[in-house]
Amino acid sequence: MEYPQRYLSDLVLDRSVAASLERLAHEVRNWPALDAAGLPRRNRLLLSGPPGCGKTSAVSGIAHELGRPLVTARVEGLISSYLGETAANLSNLFDFASTGSYVLFLDEFDSLGKMRGDTSDHGELRRVVNAVLQQIDTYSGPSLIVAATNHSQILDSALWRRFDSVIELGLPDSRQVSALLGRLLPNNGASLARHYVEELVGLPHAATEYFAVSAKRHALLEGRKRIGDTDINFALTETISRRWL
Structure with missing residues (x-):
C-alpha cells in the first residue's frame, strides 16, 4: 500500500487518454450521485499498452487525484501451485478491497487472465480465469479496481466484457x-x-x-x-x- 504524490496533470500522455482518466476520476468522486440516481458505477478499469508507456504512472495519478491509497497486488503472490489456493487468494484480495476506499491495482493482469483455450496451461490456470471472472463480476465494494496488461492479445475474451472502461496507452508521439x-x-x-x-x-x-x-x-x-x-x-x-x- 502506498500514497502516490503524482497528479494526472504531471504525466505526459495522449490528450484523449488524459481526458478519459480525468473523466473517470471525476466519475468516481460522484459515485454517491450515481447511486442515488440508480445508475451503475464504472468501478473496473483495464489499462492496455506496450511496456513502459505509463500504465503504472496512470494508476498512481488516479489514486492521488482521488486521495485514495494505492494497493498493488503482486501476481506472483496470488498464484499458487496448490489446487484451489489461487482462487482463495483472489477471494481474500477482493474481500480486502471491500473494507475501504482504495485503488486496487492488478498489474501484469495477463498472468491471471490468459485465454481459457490456451493448451499450454494446465487446468488450474483455466480455473484461475474463472475465479477472476467471478470476483470481477460480483464486486460492488467502495474500491476502484484497475488492471493493466502489456499483452492484451492473450487475455480471455470474456474478461474484456467485465471491465466498464478500457483505455489504451500507446507509444509517445x-x-x-x-x-x-x-x-x-x-x-x-x-x-x-x-x-x-x-x-x-x-x-x-x-x-x-x-x-x-x-x-x-x-x-x-x-x-x-x-x-x-x-x-x-x-x-x-x-x-x-x-x-x-
Whole structure:
C-alpha cells in the first residue's frame, strides 16, 4: 500500500487518454450521485499498452487525484501451485478491497487472465480465469479496481466484457517526447535533445526518461555542470541500443 504524490496533470500522455482518466476520476468522486440516481458505477478499469508507456504512472495519478491509497497486488503472490489456493487468494484480495476506499491495482493482469483455450496451461490456470471472472463480476465494494496488461492479445475474451472502461496507452508521439524532455532535462539539455526527438519516437515513455537520466549522469561523471552534445550523443546511443519492446 502506498500514497502516490503524482497528479494526472504531471504525466505526459495522449490528450484523449488524459481526458478519459480525468473523466473517470471525476466519475468516481460522484459515485454517491450515481447511486442515488440508480445508475451503475464504472468501478473496473483495464489499462492496455506496450511496456513502459505509463500504465503504472496512470494508476498512481488516479489514486492521488482521488486521495485514495494505492494497493498493488503482486501476481506472483496470488498464484499458487496448490489446487484451489489461487482462487482463495483472489477471494481474500477482493474481500480486502471491500473494507475501504482504495485503488486496487492488478498489474501484469495477463498472468491471471490468459485465454481459457490456451493448451499450454494446465487446468488450474483455466480455473484461475474463472475465479477472476467471478470476483470481477460480483464486486460492488467502495474500491476502484484497475488492471493493466502489456499483452492484451492473450487475455480471455470474456474478461474484456467485465471491465466498464478500457483505455489504451500507446507509444509517445513527437509532441509527448518533446514535453518529456522539457521536464526531465535542466537548463540547455532539453533544447539540445530536441534535435533527436524523432530518434526517440517509436520507443516507450520509459526510454525517453532513460535517455534524460543517461545524459545527466554522463555530464556529471565527466565533470560538467551543463549537459552538452557529447552527453546527448552518448545517451542516445545507450538508449537506442537497448531493447524496449
